[in-house]
Each structure stands twice: as structure tokens, then as C-alpha cells.
Amino acid sequence: MAASKARGRPGRWKPGESGNPNGRPKGVGEIGRLRASIAADVPEILQALAGSAKAGDAGAARLLLERVIPAIKPMELAPGQGAQLIAAIGQLARTKEIDELEARIAALESEHETD
Secondary structure, three states: HHHHHHHOOOOOOOOOOOOOOOOOOOOOOOOHHHHHHHHHHHHHHHHHHHHHOOOOOOOHHHHHHHHHHHOOOOOOHHHHHHHHHHHHHHHHHHHHHHHHHHHHHHHHHHHHHOO
């Protein structure tokens, strides 16, 4: 009865207190048992997964890369920076178009000269 008075309202703990200060022991749940059961096979599983990825399995490669290389976090750009990036991409596209046109003209000219 003294414990319930110290707690205040029934079923409520004071901030910072826990009804179970030790908590559940680590590794006793389903996940812990599953991890313990496959722990010895992890190196072989990883080796097989890497082999599958090298053989062309895209799913295996994606799984490995997602776990090894952290995800790229989106960046926020200032409007001026965004405009500069768009202008640079547009300039690259125009440069590629000009290169392709030059190659086509050169091919037509060489074809015309051989005729």
C-alpha cells in the first residue's frame, strides 16, 4: 500500500521511475533466439550473398550495398544554388547536342567526298 501512495494515482509512475527498473534481459525474446540460432552461420551466409551479388543477382547486391554504404541524405539547396545546377545541366546538354551534330556533319561530309 505504501508503494501505491508513493506512485500517486494508481498505475502511474513518477517521471524517471520505472515499474521494472531492470527491464527484460537482452536476448530472451524471439529475435534474440533467432539471432543466436544463425550466429554461427553468418560468415557463410555473407560469403554466399557476396557470391550471388558478384554473379549478377541485383537483389543480393542491393542488400549488401544498403548495409555497407550509408544512404545519401537529401540536401537542401538555396534557390541560387538550384538555379546554378539547372543552368550547368542545361549547358552540358547543349554541349552534347553540339558534339553529336558535329559528328553527324563530319560523317555526311566524308560520305559526300567519297561519292
